[in-house]
Amino acid sequence: MSATTIDYGKLYSAGLPDPAPRWAPFPKYYFVGGNNDPEQIPIEGLIEAAASVLRRDGSKLAIYNLGLGPQGYPGLRQFVADKCERQRGIKAPIEDILITTGSGQGLDMISKLLVNPGDTVLTEEYCYQGAMNRFRKLGAKLAGMKLDGDGIVIEALAQQLADLKAQGITPKFIYTIPTIQNPTASILPLDRRHALIKLAREYNVAIFEDECYADLLWEGVEAPPALYALDPGCVIHLGSFSKSLAPALRLGYVIAGWEIMSRLLPLKGDSGTGALDQMVVAEYFSRNFDSHLGHLNGVLREKLNTMTEAVEREFGSSAECWTPKGGIFLWIKLPASIDVRKLVKPAAEAGIVFNPGPEWAVSADNSSNCLRLCFAMPSKQTIRDGVAELARVCYEQTGIPLRSGNVARQ
């Protein structure tokens, strides 16, 4: 708008990121981002919850942190305690629970707690980009842990820790998403969980457990207890309301014993997480969590089915999907000859955005033929049309897939 009247170029600090572009609305086929299904927001339930909780506690809004301390609204912490005990086997008093401004703030805080430049951090070989970016920004070197359809391969990790030790390297922590892994959507079995904790204790490596997707399980799927439930003494637990309810509400939580919590709290620099978001979610979920999640997970599973059917139809045998046990994304492997990074631009020109594998992996070596597609936000028709468009773009760029919907291309 207005021109500057001083030379800001002389004033900027060193090492600023590139300027942001002007914001543009989402393209037609938006298969990225941890968004949810807009039709599943319980609008009337949130309105009732807002009225009820504001009449009871609204006057407290006049005070920073509601006058109740920096760890968050006690009603929401109690809900987290109850939910995590019932569903994840975690026994934690609300003094060990911190509400964060999204799980991203928890990621920031825990990273700052543990990472010095040059430290080694172990992450799953395919891994949440937002976590890897944060670790790398603090100067961490990432080492990828081998995954199979059930998550971390323990024998490989044991060897990796021994090898690192032989080099004199003690990793600071193991970052893992054991329940609905991002992006493979697997669940780590109980025996592997015990073995993982044994290794962490043996090598004095902390476990950073991210369970942002653990509420999104398909009906009939059972997850073993959280790692934190098995040994709170070496695990820091992270959770979120972004996936179970709504990401525009910035609400996550950290569970950790007081030794860790007392170190984390000074790193929460925002004078408290937004109180209305906290209060309304506490009130709504205290009464409606099971029914909301039961319904939401049914809807998400249908959308996944729509997406896997579309991928099978459009890509045929060229695409190999990991089988999600819940969540909002599908991790797809294409033939090794394809580098998905070359598809990004032509896909964008066709209105398609997806996560190229190398952005969701420690190394491009075993991920350049992989991609992540998110299915919670788009409608079923958009999923069908978008996957078909993506197959068309892929064929035009690579000659693969040769057949779509049992019909040869060309």
Added chain:
Amino acid sequence: MSATTIDYGKLYSAGLPDPAPRWAPFPKYYFVGGNNDPEQIPIEGLIEAAASVLRRDGSKLAIYNLGLGPQGYPGLRQFVADKCERQRGIKAPIEDILITTGSGQGLDMISKLLVNPGDTVLTEEYCYQGAMNRFRKLGAKLAGMKLDGDGIVIEALAQQLADLKAQGITPKFIYTIPTIQNPTASILPLDRRHALIKLAREYNVAIFEDECYADLLWEGVEAPPALYALDPGCVIHLGSFSKSLAPALRLGYVIAGWEIMSRLLPLKGDSGTGALDQMVVAEYFSRNFDSHLGHLNGVLREKLNTMTEAVEREFGSSAECWTPKGGIFLWIKLPASIDVRKLVKPAAEAGIVFNPGPEWAVSADNSSNCLRLCFAMPSKQTIRDGVAELARVCYEQTGIPLRSGNVARQ
């Protein structure tokens, strides 16, 4: 709670802050913190606003940033644009407005934008602690600008800039709270505003204008236009909803031209500000801002009167108060022989917390006999009782004030 099963001491990063103490409820006489009057939270108004805005836009909660981009809920940005044009003379399109997670996030971002270690930053000699702490944490050296009852003394600043230039030092920015200065609660007159901008342009120094308290003006008090209104080309403007409505809602805003905004946006690391807080405040204030503020400012002025009367009664001629033109705090000067830092502990033992001058000033040299008392949250009776208790503590520690309520002590 649970003991650790690994040695976290080997894992913590370098330079962590001290561990947090367990949270304890506020003491009886809590005269610190930017809290508001709990009785003035418009509970029914917020409930109505929540219902109305959720019915209209609630489904958007399913998407990060409501699917509307990283600068915040457009309805709230439009309200900020309208309010700032009407009351502060600012003409800014909503593209130049960023909603932040409290004004504290804006402070963080603007500091990171401009401060390299070793840089000089000019702040008012008596200054908001949260701002000074942030600048210092990034390695800035603070230089205090002389204040009188109308804010920055321009002649002194001109000399200071010339002296700095002679030493080869160009300050990065001038941080100022021109409208209800914190802690002196003064308002900078129009001619000084023009002169300040002239100096900023002459010396190529940015102006960081913090107007967190500018909505809290006593009836009949007129503030000149914001510095940003006078020259958006060298000013970055910061505002807040913490003081006009509620600090537990974490909502502030930055106004800046696109060159600056595009540099600030990548520094907002929280994936968006809490949406429900934004939506409800937009809806409520779009309809009720003037009536809410008119009423709130009347209540605050009465509380200020209660406090100044109590200070006069209890401290007599030993206390000299700056005369607030609005806001929520009173800046008091005691005789030069008193070091208020020595009162902190005995006051705390009597249940009193206040801001000792040196924490609210660039230097202890001219502030060790000053203190800041906040009056918005405590009741009038608490204000009266607490000030009387503080005078008693002060007398016991220093022999001053000799008389309280026209009665000699001893």
